[in-house]
Amino acid sequence: MTDYNPFNLLGKTIFITGASSGIGRSTAIECSKLGAVLIITGRNEERLNETFSMLSGIGHQAIVGDLLNSDFRDELVNQLPKLDGFVNNAGINITNTVKFIKSEQLEQILDINVKIPILLTKEILKASKLNNYASVVFTASIAGVYRTSMGNSMYSAAKAAIHGFMRNAALEMANQKIRVNSVNPAMIETELVGKGNITEEQYEADRLKYPLKRYGKAQEVSWAIIYLLSDASAWTTGTAMVIDGGITLR
Numbered sequence: 001m002t003d004y005n006p007f008n009l010l011g012k013t014i015f016i017t018g019a020s021s022g023i024g025r026s027t028a029i030e031c032s033k034l035g036a037v038l039i040i041t042g043r044n045e046e047r048l049n050e051t052f053s054m055l056s057g058i059g060h061q062a063i064v065g066d067l068l069n070s071d072f073r074d075e076l077v078n079q080l081p082k083l084d085g086f087v088n089n090a091g092i093n094i095t096n097t098v099k100f101i102k103s104e105q106l107e108q109i110l111d112i113n114v115k116i117p118i119l120l121t122k123e124i125l126k127a128s129k130l131n132n133y134a135s136v137v138f139t140a141s142i143a144g145v146y147r148t149s150m151g152n153s154m155y156s157a158a159k160a161a162i163h164g165f166m167r168n169a170a171l172e173m174a175n176q177k178i179r180v181n182s183v184n185p186a187m188i189e190t191e192l193v194g195k196g197n198i199t200e201e202q203y204e205a206d207r208l209k210y211p212l213k214r215y216g217k218a219q220e221v222s223w224a225i226i227y228l229l230s231d232a233s234a235w236t237t238g239t240a241m242v243i244d245g246g247i248t249l250r
C-alpha cells in the first residue's frame with residue numbers, strides 16, 4: 001500500500017466563490033478533505049457558515065459579501081493570501097424565451113455569470129495573488145457551447161462568454177505558468193430540480209434521456225474541479241471539461 005495521490009491538495013490554498021451551496025459547497029468540502037486550506041465566499045451568511053462547518057482541517061476562512069459590489073471585491077482581494085487555486089463558481093440561471101427577455105434579467109445574468117468572474121480574475125491577477133503554477137477553474141456549462149434548450153438563451157450566452165474568456169485567459173496567463181480551465185456540467189441533481197415547474201413524469205422522462213439514465217451529482221463535478229486544481233493536471237490548460245452523463249452524445 002502507498003499514500004501516493006497525484007490529486008492531493010495538501011499545502012495548497014484555494015479560493016472558491018459561490019461556496020454557499022451546490023457545486024461550490026461540494027468543491028470546498030472535497031478540497032478540504034484532500035488537505036487544502038480554503039477561502040470561501042458567498043452572499044448568504046447562514047448558508048456560507050453551513051459550508052464552513054462542513055470543512056475538514058483548519059485554517060479556513062469564510063467571507064460574506066456581494067461580489068457585484070466593487071468595494072467588497074477590492075476588500076476581498078486585499079485580504080486574500082497567495083493562491084494556488086481559484087474556482088470561479090458563483091452563478092445564476094434565469095429562463096425566458098427570446099421574445100420575452102427583459103433587460104433587467106439579461107443584465108442580472110450577465111453581471112453575475114460573466115462580469116464578476118472576469119473582473120475578479122483580473123483583479124486577483126493584477127494584485128499578484130496567484131502563485132506561479134496556480135490553477136484557475138471556471139464553472140461553465142454544456143449550455144454554453146455544446147447544447148441548446150428552450151428558454152435558456154441568456155444563460156447559454158453567459159456561459160459561452162465564459163468559455164471564450166477562459167481560453168483567451170489560458171493563453172495569456174501561460175507565461176506565468178498559471179493554468180486556466182473550465183468544467184461544463186449538464187443537469188446536476190439538487191433539491192430544487194424537478195420541483196414545482198414540471199410533473200414527476202416529465203422529470204423522470206428528462207433524466208432517462210441521458211445515456212447513464214440520471215442527472216449528475218455536485219460531488220462528481222467537484223472531483224473534476226479537483227483534478228484541474230491538482231498537480232495531476234499540470235499539463236492541462238485552456239480545456240473545457242464536459243461532465244454530462246453522455247447527454248451530448250445525443
